[in-house]
Amino acid sequence: MSEKSYRDAIRDAMMEEMDRDANVLIMGEDIGVYEGTFRITAGMLKKYGPKRVIDTPIAEAGMAGTAVGMAMLGLRPIVEMMTMNFAIVAADQILNHAAKVRYFSGGQVDVPMVIRGPQGAGVQLSAQHSQTFESFYAHFPGIKVVAPATPADAKGLLKTSIRGRDPVIFLESAALYGMKGEVPDDADFTVPFGVSRIAREGSDVTIVSYSRMLQMSLIAAEKLAEEGIECEVIDLRTLRPLDLDPAYESVAKTHRCVVVQEQWKPFGAAAEIAASITENVFDELDAPVARVTGEDVPMPYARNLELLATPHEQHVIAAVKKVMYANG
């Protein structure tokens, strides 16, 4: 174990896998000479050279399409999107090609590629650059969607992504890049897909979340603990595959559930999670599953408005009290 930042954990995962497998390469905008807008790829061009660390033009569809071709022929490309917002340009390559090739080829051709990059609000990047995309991608069969909340999970899940057979959307939280945590040093440390974890044990309310909102939920849980309310916090880690079994077990214990997501409320991940909980453990619920989400607006640039448009601990605390029928 050593203490690493979320950012360094992502870089370590890529470099360890590039050391391990010569077929692994990375491409993206400003990732080589400039070493990445968020410094994720610092030092990689120098170590692996321009054949494996490829600076691309500003052409996300081309990057994704190139990666699909590479992957079909045996390479394991990683595409860094400067932010996941720019991957919308490449949506056809990702959703209609990467996600479909195995199916269309009758299982003959895999597309082992990773599209990774930061997403989310909180850094005053306004409406086009502050979005979150987990429900957008997780809607489609044929791809995996990963959203780690800790440095260790960032590393372990990225390594699983690179080693797998599937196209993976690896959603990083820009706001978590500087977050530090204990990360295993073992070069073969991986975290499997579809295994949620209990990030905090509690008996009163189950909070289900992932990525940055998971960390925020943990802060809310600590504040609630000061008032004597113990929340169990479930970290989903991957949205597709989605492992809700620990959430079901937890709700069977607490009988109350709050789902926290950064993205907009309509048709979001929280809607899917809340519906699944209702379907599977209906009789255990003592209150409707509550959702904490961002406001249903394009993200404002103004800092005060951005703060109002994004979910915060206070909203989680209020939701927890609401499902407990506690006033205040």
Place this chain on the structure above:
Amino acid sequence: MAEIIMPKMGDAMTEGKVVRWYKKAGDAVKKGEPVLEIETDKVNLDLEAEQDGTLGDVAAEAGKMVEVGGVLATILGAGEKAQPKKEAAAAAPAAAEAPARRAIDKKDSIKHSTGEYGEAIDMKAPRVDRTSAPSSAAPASGDNGRRRSSPLARKMARELGVSIEQVQGSGPGGRIVANDIKNFKPSAAAPQKAKASSLPPVQKLETKEIPLTAMRRTIAKRLAESTGPIPHFYLTAEYDVTNLLSLREQINEIAGIKTSVNDFIVRAAALALRHHPNVNASWGDEAITQHGEIHIGIAVSTPEGLITPVVRNADQKSVTDISNEVRTLADKAKNRKLTPNDYQGSTFTISNLGAWGIEEFTAIINPPNVAILAIGAASAQPVVIDRQVVIRDRMKVTMSCDHRVVDGALGAEYLRTLRSYIEQPVRLIL
């Protein structure tokens, strides 16, 4: 001269508080320089001077609330004199729409990683929560009289055998939640329904006409054509009357009167009709009449022949009252002293040949009733209970039904309800 006014920092803002003055009257100010700090319900802001000059009158001291648009201070240009002091609150509301001053958000200390956003988050506005039911003293029943309850509360109620209707809900809109079930004390509420066997609900008795449906007309016509004016059919049931006989003995002993088995049956039949008012009815060419009262005719044989004096509102009378009344009526019948009022208007009839040792028989319906019960003699019989042969008192009852009104299933349901009253005779005295 320029005025510094209380800016409107959001639709919901009506007033703001002066936190402190950085400048005092007479101080020189430069354009863009903060003059004072204000506090709204959301944020603290500095208000800046819009022009160079000297700060004139300060209209509101630190700590004062000033409505939106109210003048906080004036900035005097070179050579300008202070105007007479204005009352800040007197400012025209129209000033609220004046262009907002540039403001600096004081509380906007941002931490991008996680949490700790401080008080900058307004928990009241503008998020709209449509999922909250009104938490005021709303009625405990939800829409359409349905009681709101959480799935867990319902599950717990099932497991604990609590009738959820008796529980007071503490959740929003009167929703019954787990805690309400946990804290529920049955004694505090109405007695729980007997668990033994559930009777169909007692229905409201009222006189009303139920128009004949096409189907009912067809059933009536076809059955009448096939079997005569009243198309009869017969249902026979055997009841265990062991408990009833023992109850009768006790009552006779305690009350010192001689009730008959038939008195119990009259009350049982009347009570059972409350659950099935459609048996307490009459056939008519245009409509079936459901009667609002239950009058039981009792077949009494006289030397002249059969007559059926009526026990009116038998469902509202005790067994002993019925017993006394029947005895009086039977005496009157034998002495030919019955008045029409004594023998007209029955809605249902009972004929009992048990005293003659008849085990079972069928009776002819007494128009305009649509059913009659033929009661046989009670006798001790070996029966199997829990795989043991035991001796129980059994009694056969045959119900004749007018098929135009009473279909087979309805007659059978009536006999099942009657069974509950006869086999659990404590229901007759409850």
